[in-house]
Amino acid sequence: DGGITQSPKYLFRKEGQNVTLSCEQNLNHDAMYWYRQDPGQGLRLIYYSQIVNDFQKGDIAEGYSVSREKKESFPLTVTSAQKNPTAFYLCASQPGQGMNTGELFFGEGSRLTVL
Amino acid sequence: GQSLEQPSEVTAVEGAIVQINCTYQTSGFYGLSWYQQHDGGAPTFLSYNALDGLEETGRFSSFLSRSDSYGYLLLQELQMKDSASYFCAVRAGNYGQNFVFGPGTRLSVLP
Numbered sequence: 141d142g143g144i145t146q147s148p149k150y151l152f153r154k155e156g157q158n159v160t161l162s163c164e165q166n167l168n169h170d171a172m173y174w175y176r177q178d179p180g181q182g183l184r185l186i187y188y189s190q191i192v193n194d195f196q197k198g199d200i201a202e203g204y205s206v207s208r209e210k211k212e213s214f215p216l217t218v219t220s221a222q223k224n225p226t227a228f229y230l231c232a233s234q235p236g237q238g239m240n241t242g243e244l245f246f247g248e249g250s251r252l253t254v255l
Numbered sequence: 256g257q258s259l260e261q262p263s264e265v266t267a268v269e270g271a272i273v274q275i276n277c278t279y280q281t282s283g284f285y286g287l288s289w290y291q292q293h294d295g296g297a298p299t300f301l302s303y304n305a306l307d308g309l310e311e312t313g314r315f316s317s318f319l320s321r322s323d324s325y326g327y328l329l330l331q332e333l334q335m336k337d338s339a340s341y342f343c344a345v346r347a348g349n350y351g352q353n354f355v356f357g358p359g360t361r362l363s364v365l366p
Binding site for chain 2: 171173175180181182183184185188190196230232234241242243244245246247248249
């Protein structure tokens with residue numbers, strides 16, 4: 141079945157360590173997104189990519205990095221520069237520009253805890 | 256900048272009807288979406304309005320007024336399983352590439 145797979149589902153990290161969250165989709169979607177969600181809050185956009193080898197910063201990109209070397213993959217690295225990285229991270233995809241749809245397809249999320 | 260407002264909490268009883276409002280300020284507006292999220296889960300898509308008017312999907316309906324920068328989600332015949340957080344999200348930006356989410360409304364359905 142088509143969908144978005146995020147891994148790991150739970151991750152614990154020590155302060156000062158970088159960690160990479162995986163996001164893979166087999167929906168043949170052009171656009172991919174990373175959101176952060178804190179408890180009781182909405183989703184805030186970290187980075188998005190409309191096409192392979194191109195990505196744009198969202199509202200809270202500081203302390204994060206991404207790559208888009210393949211259409212199917214959009215990994216997110218949480219660096220040691222991110223001051224408060226404990227959060228629920230959601231990856232999403234969308235068919236892309238020109239498609240009149242407001243539906244984002246979400247993965248199950250990765251919950252990162254910094255010890 | 257872009258901002259969305261929703262009520263933080265709504266409570267209703269089983270079988271009732273509830274309306275969750277969303278107002279927005281954004282540039283390059285393409286449409287308004289609604290998502291449901293149960294605790295610990297990922298958001299799931301409910302509806303999308305690109306044009307003014309009412310869209311109906313089963314027990315859920317969504318309305319948009321572009322001139323008022325306003326929309327709402329209407330949930331009918333409430334069930335206990337409808338207890339969740341509901342987010343409105345605008346599709347915005349120069350090419351509709353941005354999806355900006357509201358703060359969410361927590362719906363509690365009581366027996």
